[in-house]
Amino acid sequence: MNMDDATLDQWMLEAAQLVKDRNADAAELVYRRVLGVRPEHPVAHYQMGLVAFLRGDLHGARRWFERAIALAPGNDFLRNNYHTWLRHVRLPPTWIADTAEDLVNGRTVRRFMPAESDRHIFIIEVAGTCHLRCPSCPVGNFDQADRPKGLMRVELFRNIIDKISAETAAIPKPMIWLFNWGEPVLNPALPEMIRIARGAGFEVMISSSLSLKRDWDPIVAAEPEQFKISLSGFSQAVYGQSHVKGDIELVKENMRLLRQSIDRTGSRTRVWAGFHLYRHNLADHDRMATYCAELGFGFTAVPAAYQPLESVIQMMRHEVEGRDHDIVSKLLVHPVEFARLRGQFLDPELDCELRFNMTNINHDGSVALCCAVYDTRNMLGVSFLDRSFDEICNLKYQHDFCRECYESGSPCQPTHPELRSALSERISTAIDETQNAEKGSTELPLKIREIRRG
Numbered sequence: 001m002n003m004d005d006a007t008l009d010q011w012m013l014e015a016a017q018l019v020k021d022r023n024a025d026a027a028e029l030v031y032r033r034v035l036g037v038r039p040e041h042p043v044a045h046y047q048m049g050l051v052a053f054l055r056g057d058l059h060g061a062r063r064w065f066e067r068a069i070a071l072a073p074g075n076d077f078l079r080n081n082y083h084t085w086l087r088h089v090r091l092p093p094t095w096i097a098d099t100a101e102d103l104v105n106g107r108t109v110r111r112f113m114p115a116e117s118d119r120h121i122f123i124i125e126v127a128g129t130c131h132l133r134c135p136s137c138p139v140g141n142f143d144q145a146d147r148p149k150g151l152m153r154v155e156l157f158r159n160i161i162d163k164i165s166a167e168t169a170a171i172p173k174p175m176i177w178l179f180n181w182g183e184p185v186l187n188p189a190l191p192e193m194i195r196i197a198r199g200a201g202f203e204v205m206i207s208s209s210l211s212l213k214r215d216w217d218p219i220v221a222a223e224p225e226q227f228k229i230s231l232s233g234f235s236q237a238v239y240g241q242s243h244v245k246g247d248i249e250l251v252k253e254n255m256r257l258l259r260q261s262i263d264r265t266g267s268r269t270r271v272w273a274g275f276h277l278y279r280h281n282l283a284d285h286d287r288m289a290t291y292c293a294e295l296g297f298g299f300t301a302v303p304a305a306y307q308p309l310e311s312v313i314q315m316m317r318h319e320v321e322g323r324d325h326d327i328v329s330k331l332l333v334h335p336v337e338f339a340r341l342r343g344q345f346l347d348p349e350l351d352c353e354l355r356f357n358m359t360n361i362n363h364d365g366s367v368a369l370c371c372a373v374y375d376t377r378n379m380l381g382v383s384f385l386d387r388s389f390d391e392i393c394n395l396k397y398q399h400d401f402c403r404e405c406y407e408s409g410s411p412c413q414p415t416h417p418e419l420r421s422a423l424s425e426r427i428s429t430a431i432d433e434t435q436n437a438e439k440g441s442t443e444l445p446l447k448i449r450e451i452r453r454g
């Protein structure tokens with residue numbers, strides 16, 4: 001360390017103490033001295049954000065924090081702290097407008113730090129169809145939708161990526177997800193599409209049931225950043241109830257092949273399994289978690305949800321339809337109870353994250369209102385290539401279904417702590433009920449009991 005570095009470190013320590021003492025003026029003088037010598041010192045920029053925050057200047061603080069992150073893009077500590085701060089002060093990052101005119105609800109709504117990603121997410125459905133029939137998914141439960149099914153063509157995909165690149169040049173690189181209501185691996189052009197998106201500098205995520213035979217090497221070699229495996233059991237008797245038409249032995253075999261393919265190609269793709277928790281599959285949870293650990297894959301369990309949004313809103317008005325009884329009775333929290341709970345904590349003055357931070361493009365290039373809807377009437381009626389990004393955003397704020405959604409309490413907003421604890425309690429009760437029903441036969445896995453507590 002040379003003399004200059006030692007002096008700078010000393011100044012930084014001195015200024016940090018002044019921030020702790022809430023002496024904004026004195027701290028600013030020292031940080032400006034540091035920046036005079038080292039204008040691109042990311043921590044000094046970050047600390048200047050804290051100084052602005054001490055003075056109550058939220059917008060000034062946000063600009064300083066973002067400059068710090070731009071100067072040190074790999075610094076997760078600064079980024080995570082910034083995101084926590086945004087949640088605390090209820091602001092979005094600067095590249096998301098603070099407010100929007102919610103025309104259909106007749107009010108101005110405030111935006112916030114999105115839970116899913118601070119960057120915009122473009123969902124491009126490269127396969128608008130699936131060979132499975134999961135009863136909690138519209139592919140399995142919403143056959144009344146007059147929805148075109150098919151695979152996206154490469155040329156269309158390339159044009160979409162080019163348009164996204166051109167229209168988002170001034171904001172942090174968006175993320176590209178290649179799935180919504182379909183199985184992306186069904187599209188034989190998937191490896192080429194991943195390469196096109198990655199070649200344009202985007203981070204790519206795919207999600208597959210893995211319940212189909214494929215040569216995984218081309219997909220793995222194309223290196224999507226994330227490969228999610230969506231599943232709901234370890235044995236066929238359990239898995240087959242919620243992943244109808246799926247074959248868990250084929251899934252497990254494919255997981256092994258995926259591991260071998262990653263080892264063979266040296267791919268840096270991060271693979272993780274998303275385990276949908278139901279009442280009927282709690283006992284399979286640990287077995288799949290262990291299997292993933294053996295393969296070096298990540299594992300996350302989340303309570304399964306019934307979809308699409310249209311059906312949940314319908315359920316709130318009427319009884320559950322006969323054919324849905326079975327799957328609804330397997331959920332840890334009934335969809336209507338979940339929606340009503342959310343409704344109690346809805347803030348009508350807040351925007352919906354699915355509306356302002358995601359754009360959902362169907363396999364034919366048309367645009368959906370959001371990723372939660374399925375019915376044709378809830379598409380925006382335009383092609384992504386024919387309208388500007390801003391025009392598409394504006395159309396969302398005029399769509400009637402967002403009014404129904406707000407009335408039902410279903411927009412995607414930050415989870416209120418009381419809502420979180422109410423949901424934990426419901427989940428805990430559901431697990432207890434399952435345990436009592438199975439008393440004497442099966443001891444629930446340890447990790448499930450940990451989830452219940454968490």
Ligand code: SF4
Pocket residue numbers: 130131132133134137138139140180181182183209230243
């Ligand atoms: S595998 Fe996925 S897309 Fe296919 S039916 Fe099941 S949940 Fe829907």
Ligand code: SF4
Pocket residue numbers: 352353354355369370371372373401402405406410411412
């Ligand atoms: S329909 Fe609901 S979830 Fe979808 S964008 Fe509108 S408010 Fe958000």
